Amino acid sequence: xxxxxxxxxxxxxxxxxxxxxxxxxxxxxxxxxxxxxxxxxxxxxxxxxxxxxxxxxxxxxxxxxxxxxxxxxxxxxxxxxxxxxxxxxxxxxxxxxxxxxxxxxxxxxxxxxxxxxxxxxxxxxxxxxxxxxxxxxxxxxxxxxxxxxxxxxxxxxxxxxxxxxxxxxxxxxxxxxxxxxxxxxxxxxxxxxxxxxxxxxxxxxxxxxxxxxxxxxxxxxxxxxxxxxxxxxxxxxxxxxxxxxxxxxxxxxxxxxxxxxxxxxxxxxxxxxxxxxxxxxxxxxxxxxxxxxxxxxxxxxxxxxxxxxxxxxxxxxxxxxxxxxxxxxxxxxxxxxxxxxxxxxxxxxxxxxxxxxxxxxxxxxxxxxxxxxxxxxxxxxxxxxxxxxxxxxxxxxxxxxxxxxxxxxxxxxxxxxxxxxxxxxxxxxxxxxxxxxxxxxxxxxxxxxxxxxxxxxxxxxxxxxxxxxxxxxxxxxxxxxxxxxxxxxxxxxxxxxxxxxxxxxxxxxxx
Amino acid sequence: xxxxxxxxxxxxxxxxxxxxxxxxxxxxxxxxxxxxxxxxxxxxxxxxxxxxxxxxxxxxxxxxxxxxxxxxxxxxxxxxxxxxxxxxxxxxxxxxxxxxxxxxxxxxxxxxxxxxxxxxxxxxxxxxxxxxxxxxxxxxxxxxxxxxxxxxxxxxxxxxxxxxxxxxx
Numbered sequence: 001x002x003x004x005x006x007x008x009x010x011x012x013x014x015x016x017x018x019x020x021x022x023x024x025x026x027x028x029x030x031x032x033x034x035x036x037x038x039x040x041x042x043x044x045x046x047x048x049x050x051x052x053x054x055x056x057x058x059x060x061x062x063x064x065x066x067x068x069x070x071x072x073x074x075x076x077x078x079x080x081x082x083x084x085x086x087x088x089x090x091x092x093x094x095x096x097x098x099x100x101x102x103x104x105x106x107x108x109x110x111x112x113x114x115x116x117x118x119x120x121x122x123x124x125x126x127x128x129x130x131x132x133x134x135x136x137x138x139x140x141x142x143x144x145x146x147x148x149x150x151x152x153x154x155x156x157x158x159x160x161x162x163x164x165x166x167x168x169x170x171x172x173x174x175x176x177x178x179x180x181x182x183x184x185x186x187x188x189x190x191x192x193x194x195x196x197x198x199x200x201x202x203x204x205x206x207x208x209x210x211x212x213x214x215x216x217x218x219x220x221x222x223x224x225x226x227x228x229x230x231x232x233x234x235x236x237x238x239x240x241x242x243x244x245x246x247x248x249x250x251x252x253x254x255x256x257x258x259x260x261x262x263x264x265x266x267x268x269x270x271x272x273x274x275x276x277x278x279x280x281x282x283x284x285x286x287x288x289x290x291x292x293x294x295x296x297x298x299x300x301x302x303x304x305x306x307x308x309x310x311x312x313x314x315x316x317x318x319x320x321x322x323x324x325x326x327x328x329x330x331x332x333x334x335x336x337x338x339x340x341x342x343x344x345x346x347x348x349x350x351x352x353x354x355x356x357x358x359x360x361x362x363x364x365x366x367x368x369x370x371x372x373x374x375x376x377x378x379x380x381x382x383x384x385x386x387x388x389x390x391x392x393x394x395x396x397x398x399x400x401x402x403x404x405x406x407x408x409x410x411x412x413x414x415x416x417x418x419x420x421x422x423x424x425x426x427x428x429x430x431x432x433x434x435x436x437x438x439x440x441x442x443x444x445x446x447x448x449x450x451x452x453x454x455x456x457x458x459x460x461x462x463x464x465x466x467x468x469x470x471x472x473x474x475x476x477x478x479x480x481x482x483x484x485x486x487x488x489x490x491x492x493x494x495x496x497x498x499x500x501x502x503x504x505x506x507x508x509x510x511x
Numbered sequence: 512x513x514x515x516x517x518x519x520x521x522x523x524x525x526x527x528x529x530x531x532x533x534x535x536x537x538x539x540x541x542x543x544x545x546x547x548x549x550x551x552x553x554x555x556x557x558x559x560x561x562x563x564x565x566x567x568x569x570x571x572x573x574x575x576x577x578x579x580x581x582x583x584x585x586x587x588x589x590x591x592x593x594x595x596x597x598x599x600x601x602x603x604x605x606x607x608x609x610x611x612x613x614x615x616x617x618x619x620x621x622x623x624x625x626x627x628x629x630x631x632x633x634x635x636x637x638x639x640x641x642x643x644x645x646x647x648x649x650x651x652x653x654x655x656x657x658x659x660x661x662x663x664x665x666x667x668x669x670x671x672x673x674x675x676x677x678x679x680x
Contacts, residue, residue, distance in 0.1 A: 365569035365570075365571060366567050366568075366578070417580060420567045422567060422568075422569035422576040422577075422578055422583065423569055423576060425583065429581065429582055429583075432581060459582075464580055464584070465584060466538055466541070466543060467543070467559055467564065467566075467579060468566065468577040468579045469523060469525055469538060469586065470525070470527075470536040470538070470557070470559070471564075471577050472516065472525075472568060472577050472584075473512075473514050473525045474527065474545065474550075474555060474557070475550075475553075475566075476512075476575075477512055477527055478547075478555075479550075479552045
């Protein structure tokens with residue numbers, strides 16, 4: 001097999017860096033990891049052939065430092081950079097800087113990233129390509145004082161209709177967004193969103209979009225090559241979102257039939273072709289209860305949720321990204337791409353869902369990942385690792401594959417009940433409750449699902465507490481008496497317990 | 512053995528006693544019969560009635576974390592020497608074998624004064640020799656084993672009479 005690159009640098013951390021590094025190893029490509037000072041001993045850094053430390057823990061001084069990352073690539077002789085998702089993955093300046101340095105950016109061109117990063121430009125391009133967009137209207141730029149002129153805003157709002165959303169043209173992640181109901185002050189809302197957008201994104205341009213009721217978030221994985229080829233790899237439904245953050249994704253969508261899938265897939269490929277897309281990308285749509293779909297935005301990178309597509313299609317998206325970046329044509333024709341069964345991904349977060357989802361930081365004292373047929377874990381952490389406040393609280397993804405949706409749900413809940421993480425709190429019980437909700441079982445999902453069905457989630461109280469206490473007590477009895485005695489009041493708790501040094505053993509006569 | 516745990520603001524008292532093949536755990540007057548199917552540090556396989564469960568346990572200072580059937584429970588166990596005193600009624604703890612082992616060497620005799628951390632005896636298990644240290648200062652009340660003897664899980668090894676902490680009589 002021809003080697004596409006000799007050496008690739010992975011400009012990311014956590015599970016996605018691990019994912020890409022594994023593909024590099026499989027392809028016989030030498031790999032370079034970059035890490036912050038806090039990540040010297042992180043899993044991703046341990047999996048690469050070479051590691052370059054690029055700065056302190058803060059991402060602004062490390063994973064977001066274009067200069068340091070390019071320097072690391074030059075130092076190590078990496079020919080290509082995989083950006084993962086997040087950090088610099090959708091940063092047009094980074095893609096341009098790679099190109100200028102003669103290093104292949106594994107992703108689309110800087111021009112495409114910039115076009116799709118500006119939501120209003122993306123909407124215009126899609127409209128011209130015949131892709132339906134949510135009815136909406138641009139607003140003139142705010143004045144020096146950050147205020148918008150009232151008249152043009154009112155006129156645009158009247159054309160769009162209520163309820164409507166004010167959105168930031170250069171935004172994302174829920175910032176610079178406002179929902180405005182009929183009768184509410186649209187000018188005040190638009191001005192507030194503009195000020196927020198200016199602070200968050202450095203540009204206060206906002207636009208209006210009709211607010212769709214209970215829409216599904218259905219996105220299509222697309223792939224293009226430098227010869228002009230473009231295909232889609234079916235959809236993923238990502239309606240289960242908390243504060244605009246996806247937490248459960250699945251494919252196929254329970255809402256799509258083959259006809260609708262074909263129509264939406266065609267629109268997604270048209271979107272890819274409209275910008276000459278090269279590499280892996282995602283075209284996001286909102287799908288209404290009336291089965292109308294509208295372009296939402298295009299993500300010019302590998303998505304967090306790409307494993308569900310890989311599970312049902314049997315294809316390796318990272319491998320294809322690397323091949324296409326090396327100038328190869330797409331490895332598949334549209335008619336060769338077929339999906340089997342159903343896949344669901346759950347994002348495991350280090351957070352406490354019973355206490356306002358506050359981040360849970362600290363050392364992972366114990367980690368046992370689930371395994372079995374159709375169970376895939378993409379993890380960025382190991383037992384003993386520290387979850388720090390500097391990075392995203394998503395520590396791992398559980399993706400399962402089953403013959404049908406019901407089987408996949410059962411597989412996911414079973415695997416989550418086998419996913420033991422101690423020392424930090426995770427959202428696993430919350431994920432289980434979502435998957436076991438009757439509305440989820442019916443496939444009756446929309447972006448307001450969690451607010452509608454699981455508001456103020458508190459978990460299952462004290463179920464199982466007695467046996468858990470018994471387990472704690474028995475564990476104490478068997479393994480920790482000496483340690484506990486040493487930890488008494490006024491005593492030095494550093495006295496070693498002999499049992500800590502013995503490691504694993506099995507009690508005889510108890511089997 | 513009596514153990515005290517704190518769950519949020521609640522205090523819970525747990526009595527664990529050996530019975531037959533298993534253990535009886537008494538909690539707020541309720542008895543739970545639990546059999547240990549297998550055990551290693553951090554992981555217990557338990558049977559309670561018809562139910563078999565795997566529990567993972569982690570310890571950080573006074574914090575105890577238990578993973579059971581997909582849920583995580585957090586307890587605090589305020590380190591308290593009185594738990595040990597309650598155990599044999601004569602004011603001192605039993606030092607017991609925490610796994611089947613052979614007594615390699617006795618380091619103390621009845622009546623001997625020991626400081627916390629002093630070696631009491633050396634045992635061998637899994638082909639590794641380990642010195643068992645006194646969990647607290649006191650005098651040796653009894654030695655229950657002989658050199659060369661093989662003992663089972665939870666066999667009493669040495670009884671200690673603790674030195675009363677300063678300020679108490």
